Amino acid sequence: MTYEIERTTEQWREILNPQEFQVLREAATERPWTGPLLDEARPGVYSCRACGNELFKAETKFDAGCGWPSFWEPLRQEAVKHVEDNSLGMRRVEVLCAKCGSHLGHVFPDGFGTPTGDRYCMNSVSMEFTPSAQ
Template sequence: MAYEVQKTDEEWREQLSRDEYAVLRKAGTERAFTGEYTDTKTVGVYRCRACDAELFKSETKFDSHCGWPSFYAPLAEDRVEYIEDTTMGMKRVEVRCANCGSHMGHVFDDGYGTPTGQRYCINSISMTLEPEE
């Protein structure tokens, strides 16, 4: 897929820290319960750390007790893309930023009690939070 933001691997490595690069560009995962946004309740917009695209609103964040920030919906459907992920012996749906193709996390159909029934399990390191003023 052609993304609006396109950079070489070398440019991504220069822009991102080693850990950010491992998650955003190589589909890694931060350890559970270690991310800076896992428990935050700050009102605002979560943006892609790689390209600054707005992806999630804090109003859709909920505590799923899974160890990663969880949302029940993206800001808009065209903000993310979905990729079938069959790595690690599982069948999952990867969530990527539709603007730059960076890995955000995965979406699961186990968001019980949420308006969508979905749980977007997103790595804190893949986002920045812009607090509402």
């Protein structure tokens, strides 16, 4: 796949810290309950930490009890890409930033009680939060 923003591995390493690089560029997963955005509750927007692409509105965030920030839909469907992921002996749908191809997390059809029924389970380290101006 080609993306609007493309960098070499070395360039990504220069702009991301080691944990961000592992998650965003190597599809690692941060440990549950450790992410700084898990308990973020202010109004605002969540963006891709690698490129700034706006991904989720705070009002779509919900407590899924899974240990990672969860959202019931992206800000725009075009903001993310869905890719089949059959790694680790599981069948899942990986969520990538549509602008730079960075790994964000996975989407699951178990967001019961949400308007879409989906749970976008995202790594905190893959996003930046910008609070709304009050």
